[in-house]
Every structure is written in structure tokens, then in C-alpha cells.
Amino acid sequence: MKSPSHSVYSYLYASPSASHTASLDLGFGRSCAIWTNSDDYMRYDQLSGHTFSFYVRGGEGVWRVDERPVEGWPGAMCIFPHGQSSEWRITRPLEMVHLYLPDTEMRRMFSEWTERDSLSFSLADVTYQPAGGLKSSFMALHAALQESDPLRADMVMMDVVHHIISNDSISAVRLDRVKGGLSTRTRKRVVDYIECHLDEVIRLKDLADIADLSEFHFQRSFKESCGVTPQGLITARRVERARARILAGDALSQVALDCGFSSQSHFTRQFKAGTGMTPAAFRRAASE
CATH class of the missing domain: 1.10.10.60 (Homeodomain-like)
Incomplete structure (x- = not known):
């Protein structure tokens, strides 16, 4: 599965401690994967694309060290927005499912679904938030990856992205007039x-x-x-x-x-x- 050199996927792929057990190409640069990791240090610099991460197993003993240290838990969600930089320490085994979207695709889907200008969209940098209503979607994505079912994974991806775009605490829409673009x-x-x-x-x-x-x-x-x-x-x-x-x-x-x-x-x-x-x-x- 190809991915930009500064994507979360590429950083994890280069780590000797991380291992991906399944991955699926969802088209237009969108993809998903299951990762396991333990005893690792990860530094992400100016990420390419957006990553939505969900802890299926573990998370305790995983810290974001460039912010106030808070450890994860099974069922926690993180969002790595396009352009983000962060540092992480992993001290215990974990399993997580990732969903990857290029910035262009995220903005296209936002513009189509909301009929708003793509320039008005921004995505929050989220470290450890309860997945809430998205938990079942991420678990369904995990199952689709394990079964190598891209059609099911694609449908789940749409649900996840729609939920995130509709969630004001995660995505933000500028209401002031955006300069540039079409009316x-x-x-x-x-x-x-x-x-x-x-x-x-x-x-x-x-x-x-x-x-x-x-x-x-x-x-x-x-x-x-x-x-x-x-x-x-x-x-x-x-x-x-x-x-x-x-x-x-x-x-x-x-x-x-x-x-x-x-x-x-x-x-x-x-x-x-x-x-x-x-x-x-x-x-x-x-x-x-």
C-alpha cells in the first residue's frame, strides 16, 4: 500500500517495533490498516494527510510526550490532522486500527457533503478522546480489515468521516467569508x-x-x-x-x-x- 513519505503509515512502517497485520486500499489515496506496537518512540513531523486512530487493545503506557502526558486506553481515539507534528512514547503492547485520508480527499468530501467552501474546514488535533458513537464503526473497520473486505471497509470509512465532519468538537467550520475560491x-x-x-x-x-x-x-x-x-x-x-x-x-x-x-x-x-x-x-x- 503506497503512502506519502510523511504519513503516519510510513513512519510506523519504518519502525522496527511496529507491525501492520492488515491493510486495505480504499481508493483516491484513502486506506486503512491494523497495527501492533510496543516499546517504541515515534516522532511525526509535518504529517501528510489525516489519520484517525482507535485503540482496539492496550493504550495504557502510551504517552504523547510533546504535550501534557496522558496515557491511552482501549476504546480511545486520536486524530492526527494534516501538517501535525507530535512525539509519542510506547511502553506496553497495543493494537490499533488506522484510517488514512489525503487532505484533498477530506476537503472534497467536506465540500460535497456540507456544500461549504473547502477552505473553511479545519480538523482538530485530538489526543485520547472516547470514541463514543464511533466505537462500533472502528470495530467494524477492524473486522473488515481482518476479513480483507474492502467494500465493507469503504462503507465504514464513509460513516466515520461523516461523523467527524458533523462533530463540532472535532471539526471546525469558519463562518466568516473565506478569501479566494468560488462564491x-x-x-x-x-x-x-x-x-x-x-x-x-x-x-x-x-x-x-x-x-x-x-x-x-x-x-x-x-x-x-x-x-x-x-x-x-x-x-x-x-x-x-x-x-x-x-x-x-x-x-x-x-x-x-x-x-x-x-x-x-x-x-x-x-x-x-x-x-x-x-x-x-x-x-x-x-x-x-
């Missing part, structure tokens, strides 16, 4: 156009014309507002529509055509990049 009305017009024309060729110039901007300025403003490039959002929406159509039992050839993929091979490549599975594998997993 709320313009962003909605562009996104609505994309959603209505997923089965067609969507050109950057068409989207820029809707926003009354040059293609250069539109692309920059769109990414500031939605967290991803226009092509990134188009691909994500096509993959999501294709998922729904496959689950409904539609033929893969028809799904590729109706979701705007230029060929069956293009459909297969983009779908695997967005879900971690080929369309055929996704269909088999859904039918089991």
Missing part, C-alpha cells in the same frame, strides 16, 4: 452542471464559462473551494455513480457508457483508482 452560488452551479452531465464529455472551458472566469483562474478557484481539481471531482462523482449502478445490478459495459468513461479499460482504471477494486471485483464482493 457559494457559482460553486453550486458548476457542481450541479457536473452532476447532470457525467455521461458526457465535460470540458474545462464549459465549467469556466459557467463561473465567468478564465480557465486558469477557474481551475485555481475551484480547487480552493472544492478541495480537488475539476477533473478530480468529475472522476470521484463518476466512480460514485458507477458504484451505485453496479450495486443496482447494471451491466458493466452500460455502467461505463452511462457514467462518462471513454472505454471499458478507462472505466476499469479509474474505478480501481477510486475504490481499490476493479468493477468486476467490486461486483463479486457486493454479491457475497
Whole structure:
């Protein structure tokens, strides 16, 4: 499983004391893993992406040493936001499940689900908080990892991210006007156009014309507002529509055509990049 060099996953992978027992690719740079560790010291510097961590077993004797020392416990949750730096001392055995999301994906999902500007989103640095309603979700993610079930893991990921985005104590939304990006009305017009024309060729110039901007300025403003490039959002929406159509039992050839993929091979490549599975594998997993 590939990950940025400064992700929590990469730091743990480089540690001789840490061991990952399972991992799954969830597409678009999203992934999850189960880790065990003991007697270790970890230092994270300017992390790439967001990490949501849940202690399945242990946690006692694990301290964050760059803050007021508080030890963990089974059922505790931590959040490592994008760009965070921290230091940890591990003195006893533990098992934890991790969910990883790139900053661009987190902002895209936030913008889509809340219809707010992605620039208004920020995520709290959380060290040891009761998982509460997320405990069952993290345990379901743990089970999906153990069973190598990416479809179940993907659905659990959506639940976890939606819960976190909706939790004011974890995620914060700036209510003041964010500088840069598209206006709320313009962003909605562009996104609505994309959603209505997923089965067609969507050109950057068409989207820029809707926003009354040059293609250069539109692309920059769109990414500031939605967290991803226009092509990134188009691909994500096509993959999501294709998922729904496959689950409904539609033929893969028809799904590729109706979701705007230029060929069956293009459909297969983009779908695997967005879900971690080929369309055929996704269909088999859904039918089991």
C-alpha cells in the first residue's frame, strides 16, 4: 500500500517495533490498516494527510510526550490532522486500527457533503478522546480489515468521516467569508452542471464559462473551494455513480457508457483508482 513519505503509515512502517497485520486500499489515496506496537518512540513531523486512530487493545503506557502526558486506553481515539507534528512514547503492547485520508480527499468530501467552501474546514488535533458513537464503526473497520473486505471497509470509512465532519468538537467550520475560491452560488452551479452531465464529455472551458472566469483562474478557484481539481471531482462523482449502478445490478459495459468513461479499460482504471477494486471485483464482493 503506497503512502506519502510523511504519513503516519510510513513512519510506523519504518519502525522496527511496529507491525501492520492488515491493510486495505480504499481508493483516491484513502486506506486503512491494523497495527501492533510496543516499546517504541515515534516522532511525526509535518504529517501528510489525516489519520484517525482507535485503540482496539492496550493504550495504557502510551504517552504523547510533546504535550501534557496522558496515557491511552482501549476504546480511545486520536486524530492526527494534516501538517501535525507530535512525539509519542510506547511502553506496553497495543493494537490499533488506522484510517488514512489525503487532505484533498477530506476537503472534497467536506465540500460535497456540507456544500461549504473547502477552505473553511479545519480538523482538530485530538489526543485520547472516547470514541463514543464511533466505537462500533472502528470495530467494524477492524473486522473488515481482518476479513480483507474492502467494500465493507469503504462503507465504514464513509460513516466515520461523516461523523467527524458533523462533530463540532472535532471539526471546525469558519463562518466568516473565506478569501479566494468560488462564491457559494457559482460553486453550486458548476457542481450541479457536473452532476447532470457525467455521461458526457465535460470540458474545462464549459465549467469556466459557467463561473465567468478564465480557465486558469477557474481551475485555481475551484480547487480552493472544492478541495480537488475539476477533473478530480468529475472522476470521484463518476466512480460514485458507477458504484451505485453496479450495486443496482447494471451491466458493466452500460455502467461505463452511462457514467462518462471513454472505454471499458478507462472505466476499469479509474474505478480501481477510486475504490481499490476493479468493477468486476467490486461486483463479486457486493454479491457475497
